[in-house]
Amino acid sequence: MMKIKMISLALLITFVLMGCGNNKLDLEAVTKIEIYDWENKDLIHTIEDASFIEDLVTKLNKAKGEKISDTADIAMLPYKVHFTNKEDTGLVLGFDQTEDESHFMDYENSIRYIVDITLPNVPLTTISPKSKEEIDEENKKELELEKQHQNDSE
Structure with missing residues (x-):
C-alpha cells in the first residue's frame, strides 16, 4: 500500500512540474x-x-513566459513575427519592442515573453506592454466604476 502511495505521489509531482513548464516556447530549426x-x-x-x-x-x-489573465483585454501589439523553417511558418507571435528589449505575445495561449534583444529595422515604441498586475489593477478599477455607476443609477 505504501508503494502505491509513493508512486502516486511521484506521478502527481511529475504532472505538476510538466504543467509549470507550459509557459516556455520550444522553437527549433528557425x-x-x-x-x-x-x-x-x-x-x-x-x-x-x-x-x-x-x-x-x-x-x-529560455524566457519565462508570463501568463496574462484570460479575462483581461489584451491589446494587439503593432507587429507580428513569423518564425519560419525554410518555407514552413512554425509559429506566429505578436511583437513590440523598446530600445533595450523585445516583447513577444502568444495570443493563443495568453502568454507574454520578454527578452533583452531587439530586432533590427523595426520601429521602436515608447510604451511597454502592461504587466499582469497592471492589467488586473485596471480591471479592478473598471469593476469598481461599474458598481459605482450602477449604485448611482438606482
Whole structure:
C-alpha cells in the first residue's frame, strides 16, 4: 500500500512540474524571421542571419513566459513575427519592442515573453506592454466604476 502511495505521489509531482513548464516556447530549426505590420499586413523586415536567429531563439526558449489573465483585454501589439523553417511558418507571435528589449505575445495561449534583444529595422515604441498586475489593477478599477455607476443609477 505504501508503494502505491509513493508512486502516486511521484506521478502527481511529475504532472505538476510538466504543467509549470507550459509557459516556455520550444522553437527549433528557425531559418528565417519575418516581421509584419499587424494591421496592414505589410512585410517590414526579414531576418536570415543565422547567428542572430540562433541568439534570439535561444533567448526566447529560455524566457519565462508570463501568463496574462484570460479575462483581461489584451491589446494587439503593432507587429507580428513569423518564425519560419525554410518555407514552413512554425509559429506566429505578436511583437513590440523598446530600445533595450523585445516583447513577444502568444495570443493563443495568453502568454507574454520578454527578452533583452531587439530586432533590427523595426520601429521602436515608447510604451511597454502592461504587466499582469497592471492589467488586473485596471480591471479592478473598471469593476469598481461599474458598481459605482450602477449604485448611482438606482
